[in-house]
Amino acid sequence: MGQLIKVSKALTIAGSDSGGGAGIQADLKTFQELGVYGMSVLTAVTAQNTTGVQGVFPVSIEGLEAQLASIASDLTPDAIKTGMLFSGEYIERTAYMIRKFAWENVVVDPVMVAKGGATLLGEEALHAMKTCMLQLAKIVTPNIPEAEALTGIEINSPEAREEAARVLFDAGADHVVVKGGHFGNGDFVTDLVFNGIEMFELIEKRIQTKNTHGTGCTFSAALAAELAYGRKPESAIVNAKKYIQTAIEHGIDVGSGHGPVNHFAYRRIAHEQY
Ligand SMILES: Nc1ncnc2c1ncn2[C@@H]1O[C@H](COP(=O)(O)OP(=O)(O)OP(=O)(O)O)[C@@H](O)[C@H]1O
Numbered sequence: 001m002g003q004l005i006k007v008s009k010a011l012t013i014a015g016s017d018s019g020g021g022a023g024i025q026a027d028l029k030t031f032q033e034l035g036v037y038g039m040s041v042l043t044a045v046t047a048q049n050t051t052g053v054q055g056v057f058p059v060s061i062e063g064l065e066a067q068l069a070s071i072a073s074d075l076t077p078d079a080i081k082t083g084m085l086f087s088g089e090y091i092e093r094t095a096y097m098i099r100k101f102a103w104e105n106v107v108v109d110p111v112m113v114a115k116g117g118a119t120l121l122g123e124e125a126l127h128a129m130k131t132c133m134l135q136l137a138k139i140v141t142p143n144i145p146e147a148e149a150l151t152g153i154e155i156n157s158p159e160a161r162e163e164a165a166r167v168l169f170d171a172g173a174d175h176v177v178v179k180g181g182h183f184g185n186g187d188f189v190t191d192l193v194f195n196g197i198e199m200f201e202l203i204e205k206r207i208q209t210k211n212t213h214g215t216g217c218t219f220s221a222a223l224a225a226e227l228a229y230g231r232k233p234e235s236a237i238v239n240a241k242k243y244i245q246t247a248i249e250h251g252i253d254v255g256s257g258h259g260p261v262n263h264f265a266y267r268r269i270a271h272e273q274y
């Protein structure tokens with residue numbers, strides 16, 4: 001009989017991107033590349049490609065709950081990430097079930113708008129995100145527009161971004177990463193991290209590319225994979241940042257719009273294949 005290997009398990013609760021660059025597809029690719037067993041609960045199916053979102057079709061609330069219950073009865077995740085949660089009701093149900101099952105190591109990526117501008121979360125959902133999800137987050141990963149929407153702070157300076165990070169921490173998140181993809185357009189991209197004690201920046205070279213579809217999904221999935229391994233949030237953040245930087249740097253030529261990042265670049269570099 002073959003020997004069974006113990007593996008860490010990560011769950012993504014998010015929407016499907018038919019184009020394969022963001023959402024559930026980006027998350028599962030990232031889990032796989034980082035050596036973690038991936039599981040998925042779908043909130044909605046999007047008809048999507050690199051040029052935009054052509055349609056959004058939610059899974060029923062019963063369908064969402066049934067998927068979560070199936071996972072809970074058999075496969076306890078070591079870490080979870082949430083992505084596109086579709087509406088306030090879906091956020092409330094998801095948060096309720098995460099609490100009920102006492103799942104830990106939750107990364108909340110408060111996805112609201114796709115790169116092309118399509119709305120992926122209704123306005124009414126902001127309240128649920130603030131009152132139900134932030135408190136569950138070991139790490140919350142808003143981009144600048146999401147941090148503005150969640151805090152009501154206009155982020156037009158480094159100080160305003162720090163203030164937004166404090167507000168999100170005070171709202172209940174253990175660690176806050178305010179991502180810098182949308183912040184300025186200099187030679188560097190800076191993500192701000194706050195853990196309630198320290199405020200520090202992760203600075204990387206800004207890659208000049210239009211192929212950034214799914215960067216946020218991929219980064220938060222890498223964080224969940226790192227937490228699933230049992231890494232501390234600070235190390236998880238540093239490692240996930242390396243993964244996303246490599247994936248953007250070694251872009252692939254797929255589609256005519258905002259192409260996806262290269263999920264296998266990190267592994268290929270480790271094996272000296274680039
Ligand atoms: N051009 C770039 N060069 C290097 N790093 C980048 C670039 N764009 C984004 N990143 C990094 O990718 C990660 C995701 O950041 P971003 O701000 O793009 O998130 P996002 O807007 O939520 O992504 P998404 O568009 O997938 O929703 C962050 O760590 C950010 O610093």
Ligand SMILES: Cc1ncc(COP(=O)(O)O)c(N)n1
Nearest residue numbers: 015016022023114115213214
């Ligand atoms: C299903 C789904 N989830 C998340 C995103 C955000 O990713 P991006 O901002 O890169 O389009 C997306 N486009 N689709």
